[in-house]
Amino acid sequence: MKSSTLLVLLCLQAALVMGIFAAVAKENAAVGESKAIDINPGQLKCCTNCNFSFSGLYTCDDVNKDCDPVCKKCVAVKTYSGNKLKCTDTFLGMCGPKC
Numbered sequence: 001m002k003s004s005t006l007l008v009l010l011c012l013q014a015a016l017v018m019g020i021f022a023a024v025a026k027e028n029a030a031v032g033e034s035k036a037i038d039i040n041p042g043q044l045k046c047c048t049n050c051n052f053s054f055s056g057l058y059t060c061d062d063v064n065k066d067c068d069p070v071c072k073k074c075v076a077v078k079t080y081s082g083n084k085l086k087c088t089d090t091f092l093g094m095c096g097p098k099c
Contacts, residue, residue, distance in 0.1 A: 048062050048098045049062050052095055056093065058091050060095070065085070067087055072089050073087070
């Protein structure tokens with residue numbers, strides 16, 4: 001096979017693969033899989049149960065009587081001692097000191 005024919009076949013194959021990836025990405029966006037993470041720019045005053053990732057984002061799984069003022073979204077969590085609150089925000093940076 002001539003090198004020019006091989007080059008044409010490789011270019012066509014690359015275009016086909018790129019088209020498939022573009023169609024899959026468009027379908028995922030329509031389904032809603034490409035949601036951006038809402039990052040809270042604040043810093044919690046303390047966190048004992050920190051879930052830190054290497055991307056620099058973290059969440060705090062502490063459950064308290066009241067929610068930190070920096071937190072944008074708190075959810076009620078049922079415990080044996082009654083309902084308590086947990087901050088469900090994602091933060092950028094390092095975890096704060098332990099409570």
